[in-house]
Amino acid sequence: MNTDQPIFRALADPTRRDILLMLRDTDMTITQVASNFDMTRAAVKKHLTVLSDGGLITVRANGREKYNALNPNAFTPIRDWLSFFDAFWDDRLSTLKTLIEKDST
């Protein structure tokens, strides 16, 4: 799929992966997230936008604050993509198995 690009891109940056781990424990506002990094709030905001574009987080407004939360379905596309290779391993193993069995007759 070409629609996977935003999520793979979102996961490519270590800062963004750290943010996801933070949101694992609790939802956070931009300022709260930024307080955990040695970087400007604007920079963090950019990362959050990329994460949102990748569907990894959702944003919920609460007054003048905005809470960022992990999206429960976030990693489904990644798992689906990975599973595309599982079938392959099975194929190769079954091919190997066939060869071995053929050899043992």
Add this chain to the structure above:
Amino acid sequence: MNTDQPIFRALADPTRRDILLMLRDTDMTITQVASNFDMTRAAVKKHLTVLSDGGLITVRANGREKYNALNPNAFTPIRDWLSFFDAFWDDRLSTLKTLIEKDST
């Protein structure tokens, strides 16, 4: 883990993901891979280097040719990283469950 960076970076490019899908079916030389893309062999070589750095492929020399093959253990780090969030979902669900049960008493 910070050691995950090479593999996440390797998967961030759509061309590289396509290469992995190609290698899913059969091992290929650089020239063979390059013939499937509208880009120079040198560019493909760069992608293969990144994939190799990420531990996603292995390279085997055969005379003057070099065969690139998918690494069977390639995706383990990714799966491990993803599983780090599974525990979290369970926690949140059990918290929710506890709240519901407490509410129903």
Add this chain to the structure above:
DNA sequence: CTCACGTGATACTGATTGGTATCACTTTAT
């Protein structure tokens, strides 16, 4: 109302990245 707080958005800079062009090296075939 007024002012501080939390956020959004833009322009700009330095670093990284994808890609090309080019040359050098090794191996196979004639």
Add this chain to the structure above:
DNA sequence: ATAAAGTGATACCAATCAGTATCACGTGAG
């Protein structure tokens, strides 16, 4: 031996990206 095929490596260019600085906008408290 000589040439062609397959690959490695470097320098270079254009585009993208991470981060900063700065200003504008809406919200809540005094």
